[in-house]
Amino acid sequence: MHKIYVVAMLAGLILALNACGKKEEAPKIPAPTSAPAPVPAPSTAGVTVLSINLGNAIGADKKVTQVADSFGNKDTVYASVDTTGAGTASLKAKWTYRTNGQETIVNETTQTIAPTGAASNEFHISKPDGWPAGNYQVEIFVADKSAGTKTFTVK
Numbered sequence: 001m002h003k004i005y006v007v008a009m010l011a012g013l014i015l016a017l018n019a020c021g022k023k024e025e026a027p028k029i030p031a032p033t034s035a036p037a038p039v040p041a042p043s044t045a046g047v048t049v050l051s052i053n054l055g056n057a058i059g060a061d062k063k064v065t066q067v068a069d070s071f072g073n074k075d076t077v078y079a080s081v082d083t084t085g086a087g088t089a090s091l092k093a094k095w096t097y098r099t100n101g102q103e104t105i106v107n108e109t110t111q112t113i114a115p116t117g118a119a120s121n122e123f124h125i126s127k128p129d130g131w132p133a134g135n136y137q138v139e140i141f142v143a144d145k146s147a148g149t150k151t152f153t154v155k
Contacts, residue, residue: 047089047115049147050082052140062120069152076126077152079138083121088114092141093123099134106136 055064056075064080071077079093091113095106107125123138131154139149 047083047085047087047091047113047142049140049142050084050118052138052148052150053080053082054078054138054150054152055080058122058124062122069150071131071152071154073130073133073154074128075131075154076124077136077138079123079140079150081121081123081140083113083115083119083142084117086116088112089142090144091121092144094139094141095125096137096139097132097134098137103137 053064053067055066055068055078056071057065058078058080059065062080063082064078077095081091081093083091089112090110092108092110094108096103097106098104109123111121111123113119113121123140133154135151135153137149137151140147
């Protein structure tokens with residue numbers, strides 16, 4: 001019986017070794033017959049600032065009614081920003097007070113615009129208890145890049 005046991009073990013071992021030595025071929029993927037069509041780049045249509053005008057009143061068309069660079073201490077100061085171009089853009093106005101070589105941020109306002117051509121946009125600041133007399137500036141940004149500045153005084 002001992003011989004039968006040894007022969008059975010050897011047969012099992014031979015079968016196991018044959019199974020381990022068997023290699024399967026990886027499935028073959030056919031080569032593409034033509035290159036895939038390139039994906040078009042997203043539109044880089046841009047918005048550009050044409051002009052920045054300041055005044056103490058604004059019309060329904062978002063344009064200042066009378067351009068000014070000097071204001072009273074209780075005036076609301078409007079900035080009319082004319083743009084051209086098409087697309088969605090972030091338009092920001094950064095208002096600063098400038099005295100003794102230092103700047104103090106008065107206000108920052110951001111708008112998302114989506115013009116399809118020429119457009120006018122409006123920003124404004126006001127202080128009912130009065131602005132300190134001195135020099136001010138508004139800087140306009142498109143997509144966080146400076147597009148221009150306007151300086152003005154409060155008397």
